[in-house]
Every structure is written in C-alpha cells, then in structure tokens.
Amino acid sequence: DTEVTQTPKHLVMGMTNKKSLKCEQHMGHRAMYWYKQKAKKPPELMFVYSYEKLSINESVPSRFSPECPNSSLLNLHLHALQPEDSALYLCASSRQGFTEAFFGQGTRLTVV
Amino acid sequence: GENVEQHPSTLSVQEGDSAVIKCTYSDSASNYFPWYKQELGKRPQLIIDIRSNVGEKKDQRIAVTLNKTAKHFSLHITETQPEDSAVYFCAASTSGTYKYIFGTGTRLKVLA
Numbered sequence: 001d002t003e004v005t006q007t008p009k010h011l012v013m014g015m016t017n018k019k020s021l022k023c024e025q026h027m028g029h030r031a032m033y034w035y036k037q038k039a040k041k042p043p044e045l046m047f048v049y050s051y052e053k054l055s056i057n058e059s060v061p062s063r064f065s066p067e068c069p070n071s072s073l074l075n076l077h078l079h080a081l082q083p084e085d086s087a088l089y090l091c092a093s094s095r096q097g098f099t100e101a102f103f104g105q106g107t108r109l110t111v112v
Numbered sequence: 113g114e115n116v117e118q119h120p121s122t123l124s125v126q127e128g129d130s131a132v133i134k135c136t137y138s139d140s141a142s143n144y145f146p147w148y149k150q151e152l153g154k155r156p157q158l159i160i161d162i163r164s165n166v167g168e169k170k171d172q173r174i175a176v177t178l179n180k181t182a183k184h185f186s187l188h189i190t191e192t193q194p195e196d197s198a199v200y201f202c203a204a205s206t207s208g209t210y211k212y213i214f215g216t217g218t219r220l221k222v223l224a
Binding site for chain 1: 148161219
C-alpha cells in the first residue's frame with residue numbers, strides 16, 4: 001500500500017467554523033507533513049512530524065493546529081480561518097527526511 | 113535561507129521533441145533531489161530522484177543530471193507525449209532535516 005489518504009476531498013467553511021482535515025498512511029513512514037498549495041505555486045511546508053513529534057513549524061498562524069495521534073494518522077485542526085487560507089492542503093509522508101515523499105490527493109479548502 | 117530556482121516557468125514543445133528543465137539550489141549540504149509531476153487537480157507524484165553521490169540517473173524517457181559543484185540539476189524528458197503535459201517541480205532536501213525545498217514549477221505543454 002503506497003497510498004496517503006486524505007479526507008475530506010473538498011471543504012467549505014465559514015470564518016467562525018471549526019473543522020479538521022485528516023490524513024492516514026500505512027506504509028510505516030515515520031515522517032508526516034502538511035503542505036499548503038495555492039494555485040500555480042509550489043507546495044509550501046507548514047508542519048513536519050517526525051516519530052509523532054512536531055519537529056518543524058514553519059511559523060504557521062495558530063488558527064492552524066496540527067496533531068499526530070499515532071504513527072499512521074495526522075490531523076490539521078482549523079479554527080477562525082480567513083478567506084486567504086483557501087488553498088489545497090496536501091498531506092505527505094516519507095520514510096526519512098531525504099527519501100521520497102508520498103503525497104495525498106489533498107483537501108481543497110474554501111473559506112467563505 | 114535555502115532556496116531552489118527553477119527555469120523555465122513555462123515550456124511548450126512539439127510531441128516527440130525533448131524537454132529540459134533546470135534547477136539551482138543554494139544549500140551545499142543538500143543531498144537528495146526529487147522531481148515531482150503534478151497534473152491539474154491531482155497530487156504531486158515522484159517521477160525520478162537523484163542523490164548527491166550520483167551524477168546521472170535514467171528511467172526510460174526520463175533522466176536527471178546533477179552537478180554538485182555548480183549546485184545545479186536538470187530534468188530531461190525525451191520523445192515527449194501529450195500525457196507529459198503537467199507542472200513539474202524540482203526539490204532539494206538534506207539528510208538530518210525534513211525539509212523539501214521546492215522550486216517554483218515549470219508548466220510543460222506538449223503539443224500534438
């Protein structure tokens with residue numbers, strides 16, 4: 001199984017809502033990532049979990065809150081988002097930091 | 113900080129011709145260089161990668177070359193086909209870190 005699965009695929013939320021994005025992998029990878037991708041731009045790193053511990057936070061606003069409940073799951077909790085946060089949110093995993101990163105299909109988030 | 117420059121931003125070629133995309137990285141400690149293909153509305157997928165102890169790697173119609181001295185690596189696609197049309201991202205990563213620094217992307221169009 002070389003899949004990274006993300007749910008939901010699409011999400012529309014108001015600026016006062018609280019929602020969560022979920023990511024799951026069963027490849028035994030110990031590094032998991034959240035990226036944000038705007039149209040026609042490269043993926044932009046948000047967070048990295050290594051062995052279930054947050055190892056990188058790229059100065060992301062606190063309205064984005066990551067969580068890694070176990071080695072297979074990664075969540076991104078969203079609260080009080082702004083319209084400019086609308087983007088494709090990609091989860092990825094890798095065996096180590098300098099090996100192939102496998103991406104999920106993404107959650108297309110629209111903040112209204 | 114670390115960055116990866118990628119050129120050109122768009123590239124149009126006739127079917128059957130070759131395409132070359134070039135990237136330059138700034139961190140001399142970078143030692144892993146993947147190339148990702150992203151079709152419209154889909155996830156980035158690895159097409160080829162190279163490590164710093166290798167100068168060239170080929171996989172059928174795709175090849176990557178690395179010049180560590182110049183901190184430069186390139187993607188070569190031969191006998192291009194319409195299904196090669198996509199956005200291609202180069203990236204650089206360093207062992208001991210979990211950061212993939214992505215280039216800005218190249219939109220490749222293969223004209224039938």
